[in-house]
Amino acid sequence: MKTQLTKQELDFYNALCKDMNEHESKSSDDYHLNRLFKAMPIKDQTYEEIDFFFELEPKRKFIDDSVLLFAAMNFIYVGKIKDWFWIITEYENVFFISKSMIDITNKLMMENTSLFLGDMESFYDTNQQFYKNGDFKEYLEGYKEFAKQYGYDFALMKDIDDYPGVEEDVVEFNQLLKEYGIENHSGD
Numbered sequence: 001m002k003t004q005l006t007k008q009e010l011d012f013y014n015a016l017c018k019d020m021n022e023h024e025s026k027s028s029d030d031y032h033l034n035r036l037f038k039a040m041p042i043k044d045q046t047y048e049e050i051d052f053f054f055e056l057e058p059k060r061k062f063i064d065d066s067v068l069l070f071a072a073m074n075f076i077y078v079g080k081i082k083d084w085f086w087i088i089t090e091y092e093n094v095f096f097i098s099k100s101m102i103d104i105t106n107k108l109m110m111e112n113t114s115l116f117l118g119d120m121e122s123f124y125d126t127n128q129q130f131y132k133n134g135d136f137k138e139y140l141e142g143y144k145e146f147a148k149q150y151g152y153d154f155a156l157m158k159d160i161d162d163y164p165g166v167e168e169d170v171v172e173f174n175q176l177l178k179e180y181g182i183e184n185h186s187g188d
Helices: 007-025 032-037 057-065 103-112 120-130 136-148 166-179
Strands: 039-041 067-072 076-081 084-088 094-098
Touching: 007 032, 007 039, 007 136, 032 039, 032 067, 032 103, 032 136, 057 076, 067 103, 076 103, 084 103, 084 166, 094 103, 094 166, 120 136
Parallel strands: none
Antiparallel strands: 039 067, 067 076, 076 084, 084 094
16 A cells, blocks of 8 residues: 655645745755755655666565655665654665654765764765755754744754664664565665
């Protein structure tokens, strides 16, 4: 059965898209999907409409049952199946992100914007170089306020796999992958 977003998730997703459209209409690339996610929305596109970089036919049923959300830099795709948000990496592996949509932000920043647990100053410096319209730390605070309007508490570098029940969630998600015949390759 095709997964659907909850009202809260859909409202947040639509707000991210609206933020993108408003900035693009002003010829600005300071929208959250660009600065933080490094992604484009793909929710309303079908499997056939998305130009996947690699062959995902073996994962087709999984993707068809999911709601696809983002195509991100480095050939990364993000979606949701049942209660779980997932990521397909450039190595074609599928991994659990979280049960909360806000955790996609940290995951994609780790993948695409130099976010590393041990070196926050390097992260800020690197991203400040690309953000010319003010202070990047203030931009992150603005995103935190943006997310809060939709019921999400964004915490930079939140340990997204440190909550009660995470082990069970990962086991259940990996079992679901097996049911779809999906095996991840080493190297990712």
